[in-house]
Amino acid sequence: MKLKLFSLISLISINIFSQSINDKIKTFETNLNHWDKSKTKKTSLKDRMAFYNVNAVSIAVIKDYKIEWAKAYGFADVSEKRVATPQTLFQAGSISKTINSLGVLKLVQEGKLGLDDDINNYLKTWKFPYDEVSKGKKITLANLLSHTAGLSVHGFAGYEKGTALPKTIQTLDGLKPSNSGAVRSVFEPGLKFEYSGGGTTITQLILENTTGEKYEDYMLKNVLNPLRMSNSSFDQPPSKNKENLLATGYNYDKEVKGKYNIYPEKAAAGLWTNPTDLAKYVIETQLSLAGKSNKVLSKEMSKKRIENNFGTFSNDYSGAKYFHHDGGTNGFVCFYMGSVEDGNGIVVMTNGNSGKLMGEIVTSIAGLYEFKNYPLESSKESITLTMRKELSKSVDKGIELYKKLKKTNPNDYNFSDEGELNVLGYEYLNNQRINDAIKIFTLNINEFPNSANVYDSRGEAYFNKKQYALSKKDYQKVLELEPANPNAKDMLLKIEKETSK
Helix, strand or coil: CHHHHHHHHHHHHHHHHHHHHHHHHHHHHHCCCCCCCCCCCCCCHHHHHHHHCCCEEEEEEEECCEEEEEEEEEEEECCCCEECCCCCEEECCCHHHHHHHHHHHHHHHCCCCCCCCEHHHCCCCCCCCCCHHHCCCCCEHHHHHHCCCCECCCCCCCECCCCCCCCHHHHHHCCCCCCCCCCCECCCCCCCCCCCHHHHHHHHHHHHHHHCCCHHHHHHHHHHCCCCCCCCECCCCCCHHHHHHECCCEECCEECCCCCCECCCHHHHCCEECHHHHHHHHHHHHHHHCCCCCCCCCHHHHHHHHHCCCCCEEEEECCEEEEEEEEEECCEEEEEEEECCCCCEEEEEECCCCHHHHHHHHHHHHHHCCCCCCCCCCCCECHHHHHHHHHCCCHHHHHHHHHHHHHHCCCCECCCCHHHHHHHHHHHHHCCCHHHHHHHHHHHHHHCCCCHHHHHHHHHHHHHCCCHHHHHHHHHHHHHHCCCCHHHHHHHHHHHHHHCC
16 A cells, blocks of 8 residues: 555656746746846747758756756758757767867876877978967967857858868868968967867877777767767767758758758767767766766866866856857857856757857846856847848848837847947858949948958948958058958958059
């Protein structure tokens, strides 16, 4: 009798627990801004995905050091009508740097690498070409992992499927078929933070030179497998047996040519994964910091990793500490976050290019699960996304709507961020719609006349149109606002060469 009663109580407890999770999921799905009391209208996840033109969202929620739930929404591939599932794989972009840091630090932990040694001590097939810019200071592995090496090449554009891919050394030297510049010093190491995917690519070569293994093979054996990230891989291009799991990338409503790009810069941007696998990494980090697991790194090394931002970044919200990283490739955007102390977190991956939707999702989950001290800040609606329907008719119509809404609803839309219009302008510029780009950049200049960046953007558009006099005028304005701006100086020299031919 007692056994039956115990079983009944257990069954009731499980049902209540399950119902509680389902209630939270329902709230998240039907009222994404449930936490924001300033909003009177409910907004569903489906509505926000449509607003931001994101076809698939995949999420894993972590509570008490466990994945509480994982769910996917929308289409992994629209034309194929292939629905996204929790197993669907996305490009992780710069989150690759996070997982890469585990592989590198494992070698440090084993005494095969030194964090504070000159990187050329470990580079065998290529040496970093120091020059006077580094002022005699040597770059260390710690510099590379924390983006304090003072190196160029922020990120990578990727390559269309079927095109020639560069070897790692060609990428580092900026040699064809590489589509990025050479990785070189832009200021002395250790001076300040300067994000560099180029620096991370050097760690890829160091790892291969040290182990004698292919990067993707070492990472699979020593990092992904121990973490049980069984669906993840650094293979570039991805292996054939995973093709049916791969999401297709989209830039708003446009499918990426070839469905996704290839990234031979594996350590910086080559990881294919899903939120469930990434959540396993987050949980292992949390357990390792607590001294409860050491599948890859010891407690001491995990602590050093978080404290020094080796492959990750940290936030302190009134004493509550979190580690995180975001990532973006052509047609994909993603993010993870984990608390340092209480085992909570979230992973979000999308096959779109809207960081704003990702931010709304993270804030919604943080509010729902009461992440300690996480800032829940009400945000204004994106003005450029609101303009899109009118922009599809003509840029002039879109600009008319912008001006109308600024006059009638100034507090409802994000008119304070110059980046909104700037990104829109570059979207037109990259699609060879130069006149439309110039109109958007001009609107941005009128809105933010004291920003050097907006003049720089229009100057680039005029240069592409070969209107050198107008381009020169804009770059001169950039130097008026920012006398040391290096890009403006370089562009003025280019304009001088073009006009003297």
